[in-house]
Amino acid sequence: MADDALTHHDEREHAKQTADPESAPTPTAIQRIRTMTVPFQKYHGTGNDFLIIHAAEYVPDRAALAKRECDRDTGVGADGILYLALEEQFNPPRVVMTLVQPDGSTAPMCGNGARCAAEWAMQRTDTDSVMIDTQAGTLRADRTPDGITVEMGTPTFAPEDIPIDADDPVLEESIEGLEVSVVNTGVPHAVAFVDDVDDVDLESVAPPVRHADVFPKGTNVTIASPDGEGHFRQRTFERGVEGETDSCGTGAVAIAVIARRLGRTDADPVAVSPPGGELKVSFNDRGRATLAGPVEHEFDGEVALESPAEQ
Numbered sequence: 574m575a576d577d578a579l580t581h582h583d584e585r586e587h588a589k590q591t592a593d594p595e596s597a598p599t600p601t602a603i604q605r606i607r608t609m610t611v612p613f614q615k616y617h618g619t620g621n622d623f624l625i626i627h628a629a630e631y632v633p634d635r636a637a638l639a640k641r642e643c644d645r646d647t648g649v650g651a652d653g654i655l656y657l658a659l660e661e662q663f664n665p666p667r668v669v670m671t672l673v674q675p676d677g678s679t680a681p682m683c684g685n686g687a688r689c690a691a692e693w694a695m696q697r698t699d700t701d702s703v704m705i706d707t708q709a710g711t712l713r714a715d716r717t718p719d720g721i722t723v724e725m726g727t728p729t730f731a732p733e734d735i736p737i738d739a740d741d742p743v744l745e746e747s748i749e750g751l752e753v754s755v756v757n758t759g760v761p762h763a764v765a766f767v768d769d770v771d772d773v774d775l776e777s778v779a780p781p782v783r784h785a786d787v788f789p790k791g792t793n794v795t796i797a798s799p800d801g802e803g804h805f806r807q808r809t810f811e812r813g814v815e816g817e818t819d820s821c822g823t824g825a826v827a828i829a830v831i832a833r834r835l836g837r838t839d840a841d842p843v844a845v846s847p848p849g850g851e852l853k854v855s856f857n858d859r860g861r862a863t864l865a866g867p868v869e870h871e872f873d874g875e876v877a878l879e880s881p882a883e884q
């Protein structure tokens with residue numbers, strides 16, 4: 574609708590300029606959009622990296638921008654774009670978070686994204702606590718000695734909430750040849766415990782599970798191996814990225830929740846090491862998990878609303 578309106582406006586501008594060759598050419602609406610840029614800040618949480626764009630910025634096609642700029646060869650390179658709206662009138666301040674992934678899809682929740690969003694909002698409001706509104710619920714985040722800690726909500730094994738086409742919770746069952754347990758920690762994760770995560774060819778093993786028919790909305794695929802009492806190593810193949818990321822916060826929580834459910838550990842906190850760093854998952858007496866770890870502000874920049882090829 575907006576594009577149509579711009580096209581018609583563009584045509585009228587073009588006709589006017591053609592009719593009066595003496596008049597100074599003025600940029601059309603489309604030309605202005607083509608040369609527009611939006612500012613971003615780049616953050617990462619244990620290697621899971623995001624461009625952050627203020628939600629008030631005019632981005633007509635968020636999916637197209639994510640597909641272009643998340644590309645690590647031709648764009649800035651990231652695991653997604655976080656659009657954040659800051660509501661400073663609340664105490665603690667609130668930040669509304671939307672994650673657009675490299676394939677253009679929107680994810681209802683992202684643990685490391687929420688931690689990056691919290692740091693971004695804390696820096697702008699000079700506070701150590703914020704509330705983050707996500708599609709999976711409102712989460713409290715605090716600056717703590719462990720970094721940025723986010724309360725992650727209540728994990729669920731209920732098939733209808735994951736969602737998975739099953740009658741009962743799926744624990745240690747084979748899906749596409751991988752023995753997995755399935756939980757929703759804001760987004761779905763199929764978790765497999767293996768002897769050594771480094772021995773698994775994740776790019777081959779994960780896609781059949783990620784796209785298995787039993788998952789109507791797909792799933793993330795996470796593998797974990799024990800590394801001492803209460804410590805697991807992690808690798809995750811992410812839905813929406815369609816590849817392995819250096820870290821996944823909801824995946825770390827999924828490992829801790831399932832490890833406790835299967836009796837593999839009763840540690841609290843559970844330490845989880847993805848390739849990009851160290852995360853800690855703790856539990857409170859209401860069964861809610863918290864996710865803690867470092868967040869880094871990498872650099873700032875600007876991205877064009879349209880690529881040169883589209884102009």
Ligand SMILES: N[C@@H](CCC[C@H](N)C(=O)O)C(=O)O
Nearest residue numbers: 680683684685760821822823
């Ligand atoms: N990296 C995230 C998870 C992002 C969402 C996921 N790719 C999905 O589509 O379910 C995290 O840190 O939790």
